[in-house]
Amino acid sequence: MCEAATQAGAPAPQARFAPGILSVLSWPLIAFLVVYILMPIVVTLLMSFNDAQMIRFPITNWSLRWYEDFFNSGQWTEALTNSIVIALGTTAISTSTGILAAWAFERYRIPFGRFWYFLIILPLFMPGVVLGLGVAIAFGGIQIGSISLYGSRGLVMLAHSLWAMPLVFMLMEATFKTVDYKVVEASYDLGGRPVRTFFEIVLPMVSTGITSSALFAFVISLNEFVMALFLTDRDTQTLPVLMWLSLRSAGTPRLAVASVILALTVFACLTLIMVWYVRQLRKVATK
Amino acid sequence: MAGRLIPWSLMGPALAIVVVVFGLPTLQMARMSFNLHSSQGLYTPGFTFDNYVTLFTNPVFTGAMRTTVQLALLASLATVAIGYCFAVLVWLKPARWRLLFIALALCPLLISEISIIFGWWMFLPKNGLLSHVLLSAGLITDKISLMYTEFAAFIGLVYITLPYAFFIMLSVLDGIDKGVLEASADLGGSPLVTWKEVLLPLTSGGLQVAFSQSFIWTMGTYATPSALGPDTLWTLGFLVQEQMLGKHNWPLASALAMILVIGVAAVVVFTGMIMSRRSRYHV
Numbered sequence A: 001m002c003e004a005a006t007q008a009g010a011p012a013p014q015a016r017f018a019p020g021i022l023s024v025l026s027w028p029l030i031a032f033l034v035v036y037i038l039m040p041i042v043v044t045l046l047m048s049f050n051d052a053q054m055i056r057f058p059i060t061n062w063s064l065r066w067y068e069d070f071f072n073s074g075q076w077t078e079a080l081t082n083s084i085v086i087a088l089g090t091t092a093i094s095t096s097t098g099i100l101a102a103w104a105f106e107r108y109r110i111p112f113g114r115f116w117y118f119l120i121i122l123p124l125f126m127p128g129v130v131l132g133l134g135v136a137i138a139f140g141g142i143q144i145g146s147i148s149l150y151g152s153r154g155l156v157m158l159a160h161s162l163w164a165m166p167l168v169f170m171l172m173e174a175t176f177k178t179v180d181y182k183v184v185e186a187s188y189d190l191g192g193r194p195v196r197t198f199f200e201i202v203l204p205m206v207s208t209g210i211t212s213s214a215l216f217a218f219v220i221s222l223n224e225f226v227m228a229l230f231l232t233d234r235d236t237q238t239l240p241v242l243m244w245l246s247l248r249s250a251g252t253p254r255l256a257v258a259s260v261i262l263a264l265t266v267f268a269c270l271t272l273i274m275v276w277y278v279r280q281l282r283k284v285a286t287k
Numbered sequence B: 001m002a003g004r005l006i007p008w009s010l011m012g013p014a015l016a017i018v019v020v021v022f023g024l025p026t027l028q029m030a031r032m033s034f035n036l037h038s039s040q041g042l043y044t045p046g047f048t049f050d051n052y053v054t055l056f057t058n059p060v061f062t063g064a065m066r067t068t069v070q071l072a073l074l075a076s077l078a079t080v081a082i083g084y085c086f087a088v089l090v091w092l093k094p095a096r097w098r099l100l101f102i103a104l105a106l107c108p109l110l111i112s113e114i115s116i117i118f119g120w121w122m123f124l125p126k127n128g129l130l131s132h133v134l135l136s137a138g139l140i141t142d143k144i145s146l147m148y149t150e151f152a153a154f155i156g157l158v159y160i161t162l163p164y165a166f167f168i169m170l171s172v173l174d175g176i177d178k179g180v181l182e183a184s185a186d187l188g189g190s191p192l193v194t195w196k197e198v199l200l201p202l203t204s205g206g207l208q209v210a211f212s213q214s215f216i217w218t219m220g221t222y223a224t225p226s227a228l229g230p231d232t233l234w235t236l237g238f239l240v241q242e243q244m245l246g247k248h249n250w251p252l253a254s255a256l257a258m259i260l261v262i263g264v265a266a267v268v269v270f271t272g273m274i275m276s277r278r279s280r281y282h283v
Helices: A002-007 A017-048 A065-072 A074-107 A113-125 A128-139 A153-176 A181-189 A194-205 A207-223 A226-231 A239-249 A253-286 B002-032 B050-057 B059-092 B095-110 B113-123 B129-136 B150-174 B179-186 B191-220 B223-228 B236-246 B250-282
Strands: none
Touching: A017 A253, A017 B059, A017 B095, A017 B113, A017 B150, A065 A074, A065 A253, A074 A113, A074 A153, A074 A207, A074 A239, A074 A253, A074 B002, A113 A153, A113 B002, A113 B250, A128 A153, A128 A226, A128 B002, A128 B191, A128 B236, A128 B250, A153 A207, A153 A226, A153 B002, A181 A194, A194 A207, A207 A253, A207 B095, A207 B113, A226 A239, A226 B236, A239 A253, A239 B113, A239 B223, A253 B095, A253 B113, B002 B250, B050 B059, B050 B250, B059 B095, B059 B150, B059 B191, B059 B236, B095 B150, B113 B129, B113 B150, B113 B223, B150 B191, B150 B223, B179 B191, B191 B236, B191 B250, B223 B236, B236 B250
């Protein structure tokens, strides 16, 4: 068996180690992983097409009734809008600040660089409940003019940026390392000012890194609900917050629909970026 | 002179966010944890160690700390074990499988924690899918429920942290030359010996990082254990939320949160020490 695999041109290095482990582990492990990871998704999809009031299996009647219900409910569509607006805001804040900081770390020698680096990524390790509580305490009573900061979408965007920005920063730091700086030097030599070089030469070279880190920022904010639970009120609550609150009172198939719609939003963004990425590749190929 | 300011102005916005939205609030939270609780408002300014004394003497809170650490330890051990096997599998399988596996591992990352909770919430209870499937298959005669048990909380926590452990381990494995496995086999090592003597030492640093990362995540996640676990499963995160939103006791909530901050910081520093010690060895 082993011999045959080697002769058939299978990669030799793992040929002898692999069958021993793979034949024992591989299929049950794959089956377990696929079932475990896909189970909540499959259950949710099935339940979202349920016609009944209650969440129980088996499902006897199928319909789109809860989808209709979701889109006819002002409270739920508004929560979806809030989620998307907050996620877009978080993406804008965290990508712009994260990219600039990563550029600073890549191109300049910064005194105590390791300390600043650690400080910037530190919030990424903090539990949401801690960050949410801190922001709520610090900004709870602050008013700008007649608008209360607490409960506003802007505050949630800033709080979500505490997770999104360090992630963008780390991803972009790694991406900037791959840039060919001879091109940047050439631009300087031809009289390109640093700012113009950055926007016209460097950013296009790292556009894939930027879009993928922006996607991560968007997804983190869209899905997050512990900080949002601490920082939103009835008018600004996001979809995950509303789902959490209604799970605590009573679960209906509407929650399954909300899960599906949340996931579809994420996958729509993923698809958009994939399409963009493929087009980008084609452009390079035709050049 | 102006050139020196450029890196600072580039870093400025990011640092401003961290300092204003994270640093100062954390300091304020630390200060808040020494304030007094009053029955009318949220807190009365003052200075007392009472909140911390309560935390370390009241059995509710000491119990919660024990539960949190226990649950986090168990869940991260399981996560790292599963993530490790998963990563080794992907590493050894032909490249054409890779993208599929990575897409699978990304699922829990791209789905909201609340949707994951809700998914298990429909799978585990008496009228859930698990009970229905087992009953239809004739494996059980009466409906069963795994909902609101510690096991349910465990399943949910492992699900959420699995991708982190997986991707950390995969990136470590990708840095290893598969030829070492062949070399070990050539020298007569059985797969088990090869794993123990060759692969494990090469990946032990990654395992430690994956473990501490999972530990931090499971320690801070409160929604999953509180929604899937039994009513008595009180974790630190759950108590922070309870004191803050339910009991409106800000000083106590802050003290609880400070314990979490210190715990997380300790794990991060510890991991950093492990990593720098290891890198010194290699040099």
